[in-house]
Amino acid sequence: MADKIINIPDLGEAEDVEVIEVCAKAGDQVESEDPIIVLESDKAAMEIPASVIGKVISIEVSLGDIVTSGSPFLKIEVSEDAEHQAEEDSHEDQVEEKQTLPEKKEPIESEQLSIPEMQRTPPATTKINNEHIYAGPAVRKLAREFGIDLSIVQPTGPKNRIQKEDLHRFVSSRLSATPQDNGLQFSQPDIDYSKWGPIKEEKLSKFQKSSLTNLHTSWINIPHVTQHDECDLNILLKERARLCKKHKVKISPLAFIAKITAQLLSDFPLLNCSLDSSLEKIILKDYVNLGIAIDTPEGLIVPNVKNAQLKSIIEISTEINELAEAAKKRKLKIADLKGSSFSISSLGAIGGRFFTPIINPPEVAILGISKTYEKVVASTDGFENRSFLPISLSYDHRAINGVYAVQFTSQLGEALSDDKLIEKSFK
Numbered sequence: 001m002a003d004k005i006i007n008i009p010d011l012g013e014a015e016d017v018e019v020i021e022v023c024a025k026a027g028d029q030v031e032s033e034d035p036i037i038v039l040e041s042d043k044a045a046m047e048i049p050a051s052v053i054g055k056v057i058s059i060e061v062s063l064g065d066i067v068t069s070g071s072p073f074l075k076i077e078v079s080e081d082a083e084h085q086a087e088e089d090s091h092e093d094q095v096e097e098k099q100t101l102p103e104k105k106e107p108i109e110s111e112q113l114s115i116p117e118m119q120r121t122p123p124a125t126t127k128i129n130n131e132h133i134y135a136g137p138a139v140r141k142l143a144r145e146f147g148i149d150l151s152i153v154q155p156t157g158p159k160n161r162i163q164k165e166d167l168h169r170f171v172s173s174r175l176s177a178t179p180q181d182n183g184l185q186f187s188q189p190d191i192d193y194s195k196w197g198p199i200k201e202e203k204l205s206k207f208q209k210s211s212l213t214n215l216h217t218s219w220i221n222i223p224h225v226t227q228h229d230e231c232d233l234n235i236l237l238k239e240r241a242r243l244c245k246k247h248k249v250k251i252s253p254l255a256f257i258a259k260i261t262a263q264l265l266s267d268f269p270l271l272n273c274s275l276d277s278s279l280e281k282i283i284l285k286d287y288v289n290l291g292i293a294i295d296t297p298e299g300l301i302v303p304n305v306k307n308a309q310l311k312s313i314i315e316i317s318t319e320i321n322e323l324a325e326a327a328k329k330r331k332l333k334i335a336d337l338k339g340s341s342f343s344i345s346s347l348g349a350i351g352g353r354f355f356t357p358i359i360n361p362p363e364v365a366i367l368g369i370s371k372t373y374e375k376v377v378a379s380t381d382g383f384e385n386r387s388f389l390p391i392s393l394s395y396d397h398r399a400i401n402g403v404y405a406v407q408f409t410s411q412l413g414e415a416l417s418d419d420k421l422i423e424k425s426f427k
Contacts, residue, residue: 002077002078003057003075003076003077003078004052004054004075004076004077004078005060005072005074005075006036006050006051006052006072006073006074006075006076007069007070007071007072007073008039008048008067008068008069008070008071008072008073009048009051009069010069010149011039011041011046011068011069016066016067016068017039017040017041017046017066017067017068018039018040018064018065018066018067019037019038019039019061019062019063019064019065019066019067020038020039020040020045020063021037021038021045021063022036022037022038022059022061022062022063023035023036023037023038023047024036024050024056024059025056025059026056026057026058026059027055027056028055028056029054029055029056030050030053030054030055030056030076031050031053032049032050032051032052032053033049033050034049034050035047035048035049036048036049036050036056036059036073036074037059037061037073037074039067040330041206045330045331045332045333045334046333046334047333048073050074050076052076052078052079053078053079054076054077054078054079055076055077055079056074056075056076056077057075057076057077058074058075059073059074059075060072060073060074060075061073133150133151133162134155134157134159134160134161134162135150135155135161135162136161138164139162139163139164139167142164142167143167146167146171148167148170148171150162152170153166153167153170154166154169154170205298205299207298207299207301208298208299211299211300214360214361215358217361218358218359218360218361219358221361222359222361222364222396222398223396223397223398224356224358224359224394224395224396224397225394225395225397225402225405226356226357226368226392226393226394226395227392227393227395227402227405227406227409228354228390228391228392229390229391229393229406229409229410229413230388230389230390230391230413231388231389231391231412231413231416231417232386232387232388232389232413232416232417233253233372233387233388233389233416234386234387234417235416235417235418235419235422236253236256236257236416236417236422237253237372237387239256239419239422239423240253240256240422243422243423243426247314247426247427249314249317251313251314251317252317253348253372254292254320254344254346254348254369255313255314255316255317255320256313256416256422257344257346257369257389257416258290258292258305258308258316258320258344259308259311259312259313259316259425260412260415260416260421260422260425261290261342261344261367261412262288262290262308262309262311262316262342263309263415263421263425264408264411264412264415265288265309265342266288266309267411268404268407268408268411269284269285270282270284270364270399270400270404271342271364271365271395271400271404271405271408272284272285272288272341272342272365273285273341273364273399274341274362274363274364275362275364275396275398275399279398282399285341287306287307287309287341288307288308288309288341288342289304289305289306289307289308289339289340289341289342290304290305290308290316290340290341290342290343290344291303291304291340291341291342291343291344291360291363291366292304292305292320292323292324292343292344292346293343293344293345293346293357294323294324294327294328296327296328296330297328298330300345301327301332301337302337302340302343302360303323303326303327303332303336303337304336304337304339304340304341304343305319305320305323306339312425312426312427313422313425313426313427314426314427323336340360340363341363342363342365342366342367343357343360343363343366343367344366344367344368344369345357345366345367345368345369346368346369347368347369347370347371348369348370348371348372348389349371350371351370351371352370352371352390353370353371353373353390354368354370354390354392355368355370355392356368356392356394357392357394358394359394359395359396364395364396364398364399364400365393365394365395365396365400365405366393366394367391367392367393368391368392368393368394369389369390369391369392370389370390370391370392371390372387372388372389372390373387373388373390374386374387374388375388389416391409391412393405393408393409
């Protein structure tokens with residue numbers, strides 16, 4: 001057995017994150033996937049696992065510490081099984097180096113990577129859909145030196161193993177690619193506002209900066225169109241009152257609307273799709289991961305209910321409440337924030353009539369819900385007072401046309417008035 005120091009892995013864009021929980025202590029026997037500490041970024045909590053099997057000698061960080069990628073956080077006595085696996089990886093990597101390196105060794109420089117065959121390979125921009133990345137220590141070391149995210153490198157080795165030549169090909173393709181404007185050119189006038197009176201300055205939080213960038217990117221890259229409509233909600237509200245009383249539960253109208261929306265998206269797959277990075281394909285999804293915008297003290301955040309189309313109204317309500325509670329305590333997991341396919345933003349508890357919700361990329365649509373209001377309408381018996389729900393569907397005009405969007409909002413109104421569908425979807 002040997003002692004080993006484990007460092008915090010690459011945290012992506014997150015920097016200077018806080019340790020909010022320590023899950024292990026000296027003397028604990030841990031598996032490679034067991035969480036040791038929990039870090040909190042501007043959007044979510046992240047569990048950092050041991051990454052090897054062994055016995056904890058010491059935790060190198062404390063609650064409240066601010067850490068970064070590469071910081072040591074764990075000293076562990078590695079088990080014999082883990083050492084054996086590491087030796088196998090090292091041996092495979094040495095064999096791989098012998099197979100890929102030329103007879104005359106030369107230092108690897110970015111200028112030397114202009115191999116014609118490699119230049120014909122387009123830049124890899126899509127993350128590889130692998131649960132695990134297979135690469136030896138030497139390959140991982142080289143990737144760190146180049147600053148390459150291994151999850152976006154196309155592997156060509158046995159069993160999807162990333163080899164050094166795959167890194168060479170990736171760097172070459174990036175060097176030969178035409179630079180593109182990423183659309184993040186902010187333009188804000190530099191004005192001395194104190195000329196007109198007293199002022200004070202407050203720095204934006206990490207969360208606010210992240211939201212600012214995401215919203216700006218979405219607005220300038222996606223041609224937004226918003227379809228406004230209103231749905232008669234009388235039947236849904238009556239069914240809600242009846243079903244909640246019958247089953248002795250309390251469920252908000254949002255859960256009913258979320259469930260009906262998730263079911264209806266199976267008939268409107270384009271609203272649940274994404275455009276690929278080349279803008280040459282549409283990716284249709286057989287699942288509805290429903291994003292629900294939640295207002296927190298730090299700002300708006302959008303976790304999602306996975307496979308909402310398969311869940312009942314009661315299950316969706318429970319999950320929305322759990323996600324909202326976690327969001328307000330900043331306890332959301334990264335998985336809660338990833339994979340959303342369609343979002344709902346509800347202002348129903350606040351007010352307003354219609355608005356233009358901003359699409360959450362890579363989604364292509366978002367449904368905005370305003371506060372229900374009452375109005376007098378004509379009926380067969382004369383006039384009556386009925387409740388109406390204002391809805392605002394923003395959609396990406398590159399993927400969806402106006403007719404398709406109006407058909408969706410019209411059928412949503414019909415579905416929200418279908419008492420049999422509502423009862424069938426309740427539990």
